Amino acid sequence: MSLILERVTKKFGAFTAVNDLSLMIPEKELFGFLGANGAGKTTTFRMILGLLKPNEGNITWNGRKMDYTLSPEIGYLPEERGLYPKLKVKDQLVYLARLRGMGKQDAVKELKYWLGRFRVEEYLDKRVEELSKGNQQKIQFIAAVLHKPKLLILDEPFSGLDPVNVETLKTAVAELRDQGATIVFSSHRMEHVEELCEHLCIMHHGSPVVHGELREVKRAFGKQNVVIHADFDLEFLRAFPGVVRFKKTALGAELQIDRMEAAQKILDEINGKGFIRKFALEEPSLNDIFIEKVGASYE
Amino acid sequence: MNRFGILIGHAYMTKLRTKSFVITTAILLVAVLLMGNINRMIDMFAGSKQKKVAVLDKTNNLYGPLKQQLKTVDKDIWLVQAEKSESALRKEVLKEKYQGYVVLSLDAAGMPKAVYKAPNLADTGTTDSLEQALQAVKSNMAAGKLKLSPAGLSLLNSPVSFKSVNLERDAKSEAELAQARGLVYILLFAIYFAVIFYASAVGMEVATEKASRVMEILISSVPPVQQMFAKIISGALLGLTQMAVLLAAAYATIKQNINHLTGGFFSVFGFSDIKVSTIVYAVVFFLLGYLLYATLAAFLGSLVSRIEDAQQMMMPMTFLVMIGFFLAMAGLGNPSAGYITVLSYIPFFTPMLMFLRVGMLDLPVWAGLSGVAVMVATIVFMAIAGARIYRGGVLLYGKSNSLKTILKALQMSKEA
Numbered sequence: 261m262s263l264i265l266e267r268v269t270k271k272f273g274a275f276t277a278v279n280d281l282s283l284m285i286p287e288k289e290l291f292g293f294l295g296a297n298g299a300g301k302t303t304t305f306r307m308i309l310g311l312l313k314p315n316e317g318n319i320t321w322n323g324r325k326m327d328y329t330l331s332p333e334i335g336y337l338p339e340e341r342g343l344y345p346k347l348k349v350k351d352q353l354v355y356l357a358r359l360r361g362m363g364k365q366d367a368v369k370e371l372k373y374w375l376g377r378f379r380v381e382e383y384l385d386k387r388v389e390e391l392s393k394g395n396q397q398k399i400q401f402i403a404a405v406l407h408k409p410k411l412l413i414l415d416e417p418f419s420g421l422d423p424v425n426v427e428t429l430k431t432a433v434a435e436l437r438d439q440g441a442t443i444v445f446s447s448h449r450m451e452h453v454e455e456l457c458e459h460l461c462i463m464h465h466g467s468p469v470v471h472g473e474l475r476e477v478k479r480a481f482g483k484q485n486v487v488i489h490a491d492f493d494l495e496f497l498r499a500f501p502g503v504v505r506f507k508k509t510a511l512g513a514e515l516q517i518d519r520m521e522a523a524q525k526i527l528d529e530i531n532g533k534g535f536i537r538k539f540a541l542e543e544p545s546l547n548d549i550f551i552e553k554v555g556a557s558y559e
Numbered sequence: 560m561n562r563f564g565i566l567i568g569h570a571y572m573t574k575l576r577t578k579s580f581v582i583t584t585a586i587l588l589v590a591v592l593l594m595g596n597i598n599r600m601i602d603m604f605a606g607s608k609q610k611k612v613a614v615l616d617k618t619n620n621l622y623g624p625l626k627q628q629l630k631t632v633d634k635d636i637w638l639v640q641a642e643k644s645e646s647a648l649r650k651e652v653l654k655e656k657y658q659g660y661v662v663l664s665l666d667a668a669g670m671p672k673a674v675y676k677a678p679n680l681a682d683t684g685t686t687d688s689l690e691q692a693l694q695a696v697k698s699n700m701a702a703g704k705l706k707l708s709p710a711g712l713s714l715l716n717s718p719v720s721f722k723s724v725n726l727e728r729d730a731k732s733e734a735e736l737a738q739a740r741g742l743v744y745i746l747l748f749a750i751y752f753a754v755i756f757y758a759s760a761v762g763m764e765v766a767t768e769k770a771s772r773v774m775e776i777l778i779s780s781v782p783p784v785q786q787m788f789a790k791i792i793s794g795a796l797l798g799l800t801q802m803a804v805l806l807a808a809a810y811a812t813i814k815q816n817i818n819h820l821t822g823g824f825f826s827v828f829g830f831s832d833i834k835v836s837t838i839v840y841a842v843v844f845f846l847l848g849y850l851l852y853a854t855l856a857a858f859l860g861s862l863v864s865r866i867e868d869a870q871q872m873m874m875p876m877t878f879l880v881m882i883g884f885f886l887a888m889a890g891l892g893n894p895s896a897g898y899i900t901v902l903s904y905i906p907f908f909t910p911m912l913m914f915l916r917v918g919m920l921d922l923p924v925w926a927g928l929s930g931v932a933v934m935v936a937t938i939v940f941m942a943i944a945g946a947r948i949y950r951g952g953v954l955l956y957g958k959s960n961s962l963k964t965i966l967k968a969l970q971m972s973k974e975a
Contacts, residue, residue: 273970309779311954328782336779342772347573352773358565359780403776 262287263308263411263442268317270303270466277303279466281317285444285459290437292453292474293446294546295463296554301446302339304463305413308444309336321411332361335409339416339446341400345389349375352388353403360407367406374402378428394421401429405436412436414445418452430456450546460546462553469553474546481549485542486515486523492534500526511537516548562781566789570764571796584801588808595812610685613641613648613660621663621671621696628695633688653678661689669704671697736894736919739837743918744891745809746841747911749802751884754848754910757798758880759873761790762856765949766869769861774953783953784946787861791853798849802842837918840927847934848910851941852876858945861952862964879907887911894919903930906937947972 263285270278278300285291295301306312308319310326319326321333344352350371357367375381378398388396397420405412417433418426434456437443447453453460460477462470470477483504488494489512497515498506502522507514517523523541530536574580593600616622626638641648641660648660659677666672673693675686702712765787768774777786859872886908890899894915903912913930916922951971955964 306954311778328780331780334779336776338772338775338779340772340775342775344768344773345771351573355565355569356776356780359562359777361562 262322263444264318264320265304265308266318266320268304268307268314268319270300270307270312271315276466278307278314278463281463281466281468283461283468283471285442287442288437288440289442289458290433290456291442291444292457292460293444293463294448294450294453294460294550295446299463299554300466301463302415303466305336305415305444305446308413309334331359332407333410334360335404335407335412335441337401337404337412337414337417341397343388343396343400343403346387348385348387349391349399350384353399353406356403357406360409362407370406370408371402374406377432378402394425397421398425398429401432405432408441410441412441412443412445414443416447417445418447418449426452450550454546462550464554470549477549478543478546481544481552483516483518483544483548483552484520484523485544485548486517486526487538487540487542488512488515488526488530488536489538490530490534490536494530497526497529500529502526516544563785563789566781566786567793567796570790570793574760574764574793574797575800580797580801584804587801587805591805591809592812595809595815610636610658610682611639611656612636612685612689613639613651613657615641615643615645615648615660615662617662617664618671624696624699625663625689625692628692629688632692632695633684636685636688649676652676658682658685663693670700739834739919740891742834742837743915746837746918747884747887747891747915749805750841750845750848750911750914751880751887753798753802753845754852755877755880757794757849758852758856759877761794761853762860762873762876763866763869764790765857765860766863766866766872769864769953770866770869778953783950787854787857787946787949788942791850791857794853795846795849798845799842802845806838840914840917843931844910844914844934847931847938848880850938851906851910851934852880854938854941854945858948858952858965858968861949862955862968864956883908883911887915890915891919904933906933909934 263283265281265283265285268278268281269276281300281304283291293301293304303312307314308326310328310330321330324330347355350368353371354364354367357370358364362370372381372384375384380395380398383391383395383399388399391399401414401417404414414433418429421429430452433443433445445456454474457474459473460470461468472480488497494513495508497503497513500522502517502519502525503515504518505516515526517526527539530539614622614625622638622640629636629638639657643651645660645662648657651657652660659675662674662676664672671693673689675689677685680686698712698716701707702709702715707715768777855876856873859876860869863869863872886899886902890896890912893899899912899916902908903916909930913927917927917930948965948968951968952964954971955968
């Protein structure tokens, strides 16, 4: 079971929203889909869901082309959240689940389970407009997963939630994956992707700039971080050979180096100049990679 | 249940249970019952009140005949012969002992004349009745003077026979026209309100789903075109439900009060001859009009991003319905006018104008059916075009201005 995008291109008039995108998303995995605003994430999701037809290329789920007969297998949390404001939670979630082919009784049972899990049982008979934004978000998440989809597409699932709820939702997402769902999710928060995903893709202006396994991506990036806490001024390292980025911090400095050997040379250089509290060689964070690849256009 | 069924069922039940639907139906139901029973209610408030009128008969031989004649004209007026002076009577009238007083005397020709004096002349019924009764007294006196036999008098008094006959073959006689007018008038109103109300409800529903962004979940579950038709059909079912309730109530009250709803106002707007075919045509043209306008409203609703823009977007549609309605109202007086005939084949006006024609005139069946055919063809065309616009429209967000957005939606629909 896997989701395959083959050389997918989508144009709106003269504007190319997605350009020659190929992805293989393995089953039962959490796949991170990153990109700045307007990078083509939502367009890609809409193509996966069959809402938009690609100009070129193919998208298949288990070898089948996406169409509405697959709708019971698919769950979708759109980036722009929205439910019927006047309908009761129960009425609308059961309705949405039935549209995805779930039976009424099953939907009610499953809904009660999820409300209990998020500790919001009392919302069953409340109207959505009466709920706080964060709670609406939980309801929206339940709407995406209620019918036990095999392929789950989450567009920015954690945005707008407090840290406690982010944790609750993250656990739920990880659990759904363990139960066998294939999950694609987009996020602006690199640490979420780093924590949850094995595979990822970074989009930039409609093209994938990074694609692969998280560990591989980090290794292939070729740059590493050096964190130094010291009692003396480190400013002289700014122009040191091998240092590509220098950032002064309260306790010392954070450097990005483009080759491993530079770390040793830096250590040799600062040795003896004063007291060194910390010297650490760290893997690049996804944030570093993202900023490097997507660049200044990302805010 | 298949998804289409779920869509229709959900939309129907949700709207059926809304307060606005229940309240509107209840208000309309009360209105229908009130209208149907209006004569009884007037009787209830005013009927039993006897009007006391004093008579100052200066001739001393008019009171008797007048009282006699008045009995046949208006039993509610109770005459009392006064033996007092006029100023004493005036005081009693002002104390509301009498509604007014009438002074009877003879004119130069020896014929009766009367002056009616009252603090309030708003009740023309009393003066009319008195005048009518006195007229009869006068006629009798004149007949006596001219030595006319009672048979001669009745010959003189009998009204001339005057009938108007329309020479056009499809025209109804004046009496028939009057009979049909009341029903057609009310049904035209019903069609007008139902089409505007239900069609714009469909548009608003689509706009709500889009504005609240629940649309994106819906279109990823069910094809947009299915959603559009489910909304249109559920709206039609809802409209039929309401119409059935109201028509049943109206039919029952009218049948029950049929004897009260004649004469006066009802001789021009009659109900005495309710034709089943008129009702059937009304339901058919309501449905067709609704389908046409609801399709229009659905795709117009799909073009807006904010609920506030929905009304504005549907404005041209509302105007079309209104123009059709005003034309029909104008045509009520002369349904066989040339412009009504021509315009009744323009699909946006057909539901009201063709209904007006089949309701008021004796049209051959093919004329009514050709109106239906024009409508069906237009609806099919609008449904196909509307579905394409809808499919693209639901994916579009941003500023909406009708024509440009329609083109953009059509473009988007090709992408989807």
